[in-house]
Amino acid sequence: MNDFKETLDKYNIRPYKYTYMNKACILHTNDGKYVIKNKKRCDKDKLYDYLLSRDFSFFLYPENDLEDDYEIYSYIKEVEIDDDEKAKDLMYIISDLHNRTTSYKNTDLDKIKEIYEDKNAQIEYLFNYYNDLEEVFMKHVYNSPAEYLLLRNIDKVYNTLNYSKFLLEEWYKISSNNRKMRISLIHNHLSLDHFIDGKDSKLINFDYAEYNTPIYDFINFYKKHYQELDMDNLYQTYQHRFKFTKEEELLFFIELIIPNKLKFSDNNFNNCRMVYEFNNYLDISREFILKQEEKYKSRYNTEKAK
Secondary structure (H helix, E strand, O other): OHHHHHHHHHOOOOOOEEEEEOOEEEEEEOOEEEEEEEOOOOOHHHHHHHHHHOOOOOEOOOOOOOOOOEEEEEOOOOOOOOHHHHHHHHHHHHHHHHHHOOEEEEOOHHHHHHHHHHHHHHHHHHHHHHHHHHHHHHOOOOOOHHHHHHHHOHHHHHHHHHHHHHHHHHHHHHHHOOOEEEEEEEOOOOOHHHEEOOOOOEEOOOOOOEEEOOHHHHHHHHHHHOOOOOHHHHHHHHHHHOOOOHHHHHHHHHHHHOOOOOOOOOOHHHHHHHHHHHHHHHHHHHHHHHHHHHHHHHHHHHHHHO
């Protein structure tokens, strides 16, 4: 707390009111509002300078010295629009980030094999895990509602894992013949909560930013919002501005569709909700991927006909 006050005194910020919001604090002063939060990265100055050098300005630059223990930002009031509109605006911003920071690096076959073997091991582990879980539940004289719900849908789990395996083999075939990997600076924590939409739209919270394949920004966004937003439309908006290569899209589908490992507790209500959401995710994600594959085939056949 002393460091907190010392930082405010250093910049002559005199709050008369504090409002706490998630992990940040809004400072109400006679000169306006500020947001202060703990600093998680020590090299944000390099990150921000790099973004500016790439002519990307859709982020908040701190009001204070980046060597301080805290980050202070001007408070921006967000325009009240519905989440679908906000999400579409976010797709414009994140695709711009990826376009402006794209580079290519050589990838040897060993690295491709490593990714393939890691994903293959993950799929095999989940096959065995759910097979063992099924056997245990089948031996119970009476199943709990959550156990019964999973058993009724266990074939869906196996089919999804088989589909993941099929996509992985397709990805490996293509990637083995292409030794260039596209990487971008990714936000790596993408959600509507980390986007301020308005006249001066800004991405916030670059604490987890890194250079990686750009698919992971949409994956994070999808897993956060797949239930309430039209992901098909948002994906098309993003792809129109930053189109995945075929190998990127396959890896994107693989990461999206591989099921989570369910961990049951002693709380029957939580278990039921967990299994229900698990099944719902598999249904929605499988439908989403199949839609994208149909669109790809349609475009391919149209181009072939020409």
